[in-house]
Amino acid sequence: MTDATKAGRERPLSPFVSVWRWHITMAASIAHRVTGVALYVAALIAAAWAISLASGPDAYAAFKAVMASPIGLVVMFGLTVSFFYHLANGVRHLVWDTGRGFDIKTANASAVLVIAFALAASIAIWVIAAMTGAI
Numbered sequence: 001m002t003d004a005t006k007a008g009r010e011r012p013l014s015p016f017v018s019v020w021r022w023h024i025t026m027a028a029s030i031a032h033r034v035t036g037v038a039l040y041v042a043a044l045i046a047a048a049w050a051i052s053l054a055s056g057p058d059a060y061a062a063f064k065a066v067m068a069s070p071i072g073l074v075v076m077f078g079l080t081v082s083f084f085y086h087l088a089n090g091v092r093h094l095v096w097d098t099g100r101g102f103d104i105k106t107a108n109a110s111a112v113l114v115i116a117f118a119l120a121a122s123i124a125i126w127v128i129a130a131m132t133g134a135i
Contacts, residue, residue, distance in 0.1 A: 023108070024112060025107050025108060027111075028089065028115070031085060035081075035082035035083075035085045035089075038078065038086075045075075045079070068135075073135065080126065081119065085115070085118035088113075088117045089114045092110050092114055
């Protein structure tokens with residue numbers, strides 16, 4: 001094996017997490033993908049809800065008990081954050097599709113804004129749900 005071949009195998013073939021310094025836009029991009037996957041989980045939970053409704057009162061009561069458990073509430077809150085994050089970051093991407101918002105300062109600020117919106121909207125929804133007796 002030649003030295004050139006060894007050198008070619010030691011360097012990374014593409015940028016990877018260990019090569020780049022973490023920054024907010026990198027985390028926002030990864031979070032967008034993670035929240036997209038979480039929304040698929042939400043769709044499965046919605047399907048389970050519909051199936052439990054169609055299966056009768058006992059099945060629906062069991063589903064409600066699972067969702068009202070501490071783990072169920074944590075999962076539902078996480079899905080709420082995922083929904084609002086993915087929504088806001090999708091709008092951010094639409095703005096980027098117009099060619100705006102790519103400079104570093106604006107991209108960082110919009111990432112922070114998306115995270116703040118997701119947390120604030122999720123907390124607001126859960127406070128309203130608690131005030132109305134939904135949870």
